[in-house]
Amino acid sequence: MEAAIIIQDLYKSFGSNHVLKGFNLELKRGENLAVLGKSGSGKSVLIKCIIGLMQQDEGEINVLGQSIRSLNQDELDHLRVKIGFLFQSNALYDSMTVRENLEFPLRRHWMEISNKETGDLVMESLENVGLAHTVDLMPAELSGGMRKRIALARTLILKPQIILYDEPTTGLDPITSKEISELMNELQKKYNTSSITISHDMNCIQRTADRVILLVDGIAYADGEFDQLKASTDPVILPYFE
Amino acid sequence: MRLPPNTKKFLEEAGAIAQFTGRFFREVFRPRYEWAAFIHQCYMIGYKSLPLVGLTGFIMGLVLTMQLRPSLIDYGVESELPAMVGIAIIREIGPVITALIFAGKIGSSIGAELGSMKVTEQIDAMEVSGTNPFKYLVVTRVLASTLMLPVLVLLGDAISLYGAYLGVNIKATTSFSLYYTQVFDNLSFGDVIPAFVKSFFFGFAIGIIGCFKGFNSSKGTEGVGHSANSSVVLGSLMVFILDLIAVQVTDILGLN
Numbered sequence: 134m135e136a137a138i139i140i141q142d143l144y145k146s147f148g149s150n151h152v153l154k155g156f157n158l159e160l161k162r163g164e165n166l167a168v169l170g171k172s173g174s175g176k177s178v179l180i181k182c183i184i185g186l187m188q189q190d191e192g193e194i195n196v197l198g199q200s201i202r203s204l205n206q207d208e209l210d211h212l213r214v215k216i217g218f219l220f221q222s223n224a225l226y227d228s229m230t231v232r233e234n235l236e237f238p239l240r241r242h243w244m245e246i247s248n249k250e251t252g253d254l255v256m257e258s259l260e261n262v263g264l265a266h267t268v269d270l271m272p273a274e275l276s277g278g279m280r281k282r283i284a285l286a287r288t289l290i291l292k293p294q295i296i297l298y299d300e301p302t303t304g305l306d307p308i309t310s311k312e313i314s315e316l317m318n319e320l321q322k323k324y325n326t327s328s329i330t331i332s333h334d335m336n337c338i339q340r341t342a343d344r345v346i347l348l349v350d351g352i353a354y355a356d357g358e359f360d361q362l363k364a365s366t367d368p369v370i371l372p373y374f375e
Numbered sequence: 376m377r378l379p380p381n382t383k384k385f386l387e388e389a390g391a392i393a394q395f396t397g398r399f400f401r402e403v404f405r406p407r408y409e410w411a412a413f414i415h416q417c418y419m420i421g422y423k424s425l426p427l428v429g430l431t432g433f434i435m436g437l438v439l440t441m442q443l444r445p446s447l448i449d450y451g452v453e454s455e456l457p458a459m460v461g462i463a464i465i466r467e468i469g470p471v472i473t474a475l476i477f478a479g480k481i482g483s484s485i486g487a488e489l490g491s492m493k494v495t496e497q498i499d500a501m502e503v504s505g506t507n508p509f510k511y512l513v514v515t516r517v518l519a520s521t522l523m524l525p526v527l528v529l530l531g532d533a534i535s536l537y538g539a540y541l542g543v544n545i546k547a548t549t550s551f552s553l554y555y556t557q558v559f560d561n562l563s564f565g566d567v568i569p570a571f572v573k574s575f576f577f578g579f580a581i582g583i584i585g586c587f588k589g590f591n592s593s594k595g596t597e598g599v600g601h602s603a604n605s606s607v608v609l610g611s612l613m614v615f616i617l618d619l620i621a622v623q624v625t626d627i628l629g630l631n
Contacts (some may be wrong), residue, residue: 206507211506
């Protein structure tokens with residue numbers, strides 16, 4: 134299977150705090166990969182390096198055949214359209230309605246489409262997440278779970294090939310958390326995306342991930358299917374699955 | 376050489392603002408041009424500030440006239456009241472007071488808005504969606520504040536002069552045309568043009584400082600409050616510093 138993302142020997146430090154110390158990863162097309170690790174282990178730094186929000190100190194990040202480091206700003210912006218990013222805080226534009234939030238990426242990247250087509254795409258995305266009735270509401274009027282769904286709809290509206298989920302279920306109750314995990318699976322099947330999920334919610338990882346990488350001390354300490362890692366007797370891996 | 380911590384912090388901040396300004400000039404001429412966002416910002420920054428600028432301008436003109444009158448009567452030059460008020464408003468008080476009101480309203484609003492967007496990752500969201508947030512958020516706001524402040528100054532001056540006209544008529548009777556003839560006969564281009572030109576610099580400084588503070592806001596709500604507050608303080612201070620520079624320049628050019 135062709136790789137969507139290849140990361141080789143990734144290093145990233147903040148002063149004397151060495152977060153990533155030779156991290157390696159390969160995401161195949163159509164695969165759902167979860168990166169598991171403690172808080173502060175560098176999971177968010179990793180996906181921010183992938184999308185180019187942070188610059189790696191050393192190492193190579195290759196996304197859809199393009200090396201992130203070698204791209205100029207315009208090329209990076211062009212590549213980013215093919216990558217969806219779901220923020221932990223949802224990052225909905227709070228001065229815009231739900232409709233405007235979803236229209237924003239469309240109006241900037243698919244300028245050739247008509248207003249009617251834009252409206253149809255917005256409604257299709259909202260129907261995908263079961264929130265068509267919220268189209269004219271402001272983000273502040275929505276619950277946490279609804280905001281997460283809207284953020285997911287906005288992430289998917291440009292039909293990205295890769296989705297990066299940053300703690301998609303953090304702060305949600307177990308039922309909403311399960312619904313979001315199921316929604317992630319449904320949308321992955323529908324649009325055939327590849328994804329990396331950063332999380333320490335074991336239920337979410339179990340439901341969504343085809344493969345799990347354990348990030349410990351800045352490296353990919355373990356790599357395997359959820360059940361494989363769960364069955365491990367390694368004292369480093371064990372506490373994550375207890 | 377080891378610098379005191381406060382001096383080092385001040386120099387670092389000055390350097391960061393200079394870099395931010397440099398980035399503004401690099402980005403402003405590069406396509407894509409964010410016309411819709413720019414027009415929206417002109418409306419928000421210019422049109423929405425007009426009532427406040429108009430009201431303060433009106434009160435300023437009225438109060439200035441009422442306070443000047445007794446002194447002018449003492450010197451027996453009461454008839455010069457419109458000329459004096461006109462020059463004071465057009466040359467100095469109009470641009471500076473309007474800029475200070477503008478720094479309070481727009482500087483704080485830009486600082487708080489961008490600061491809030493920064494700490495809630497909305498700026499990052501814009502960037503990962505392939506939109507250059509600096510162009511979309513900063514360039515449009517700085518351009519709008521640079522272009523809208525001079526317009527507000529002109530309108531504020533006009534309203535202020537009208538306030539002064541009412542002030543003149545509280546204890547005397549002067550016709551509207553006589554009042555304006557006296558005001559404009561005593562004004563030269565040397566009074567009007569430098570005052571108008573410096574308001575572009577005031578607008579630019581307020582816009583760039585508000586954006587810098589908001590764009591570099593630290594995490595948390597405290598950071599947003601700090602961004603809004605320091606946007607106003609530094610923006611207002613820059614207005615006075617630029618005014619000082621402007622008066623020196625006009626003096627050298629023989630326009631004073």
